[in-house]
Amino acid sequence: xxxxxxxxxxxxxxxxxxxxxxxxxxxxxxxxxxxxxxxxxxxxxxxxxxxxxxxxxxxxxxxxxxxxxxxxxxxxxxxxxxxxxxxxxxxxxxxxxxxxxxxxxxxxxxxxxxxxxxxxxxxxxxxxxxxxxxxxxxxxxxxxxxxxxxxxxxxxxxxxxxxxxxxxxxxxxxxx
Numbered sequence: 001x002x003x004x005x006x007x008x009x010x011x012x013x014x015x016x017x018x019x020x021x022x023x024x025x026x027x028x029x030x031x032x033x034x035x036x037x038x039x040x041x042x043x044x045x046x047x048x049x050x051x052x053x054x055x056x057x058x059x060x061x062x063x064x065x066x067x068x069x070x071x072x073x074x075x076x077x078x079x080x081x082x083x084x085x086x087x088x089x090x091x092x093x094x095x096x097x098x099x100x101x102x103x104x105x106x107x108x109x110x111x112x113x114x115x116x117x118x119x120x121x122x123x124x125x126x127x128x129x130x131x132x133x134x135x136x137x138x139x140x141x142x143x144x145x146x147x148x149x150x151x152x153x154x155x156x157x158x159x160x161x162x163x164x165x166x167x168x169x170x171x172x173x174x175x176x
């Protein structure tokens with residue numbers, strides 16, 4: 001029982017075709033795997049970029065939330081002051097001067113007869129009191145908007161130390 005040469009050649013050719021088909025399939029799978037790896041790396045890169053963008057947007061959002069909270073507290077303070085009638089501020093755009101208060105013609109709290117009965121020095125005093133109140137209210141608004149102003153020394157003053165706060169000897173006469 002000898003196998004013919006043609007049978008062996010046919011079997012080898014069939015085996016070569018099978019190997020070629022498997023090699024082609026393997027090459028196709030390697031190519032697809034390479035494309036998948038490239039897409040996976042691209043996706044990882046996109047995720048990293050989105051993460052950075054999200055991080056910066058979260059930081060911006062955090063800043064906005066803090067600013068909103070600060071503005072909300074300021075608004076609540078102003079509302080409380082207005083409810084308590086402790087504050088009346090006229091805000092003008094920058095560069096616009098505040099109109100002069102016409103105390104002689106428009107004196108709140110006084111009837112025309114009462115205003116006319118006041119002496120000149122009383123009218124001047126009343127005008128100075130109103131000016132002082134207006135300045136104090138504007139300063140109060142500044143302090144409300146920036147609480148750090150309360151602790152900031154003015155005019156180059158240096159806050160005193162605990163040693164300076166300790167009671168010391170008081171001279172009998174000034175300058176002694």
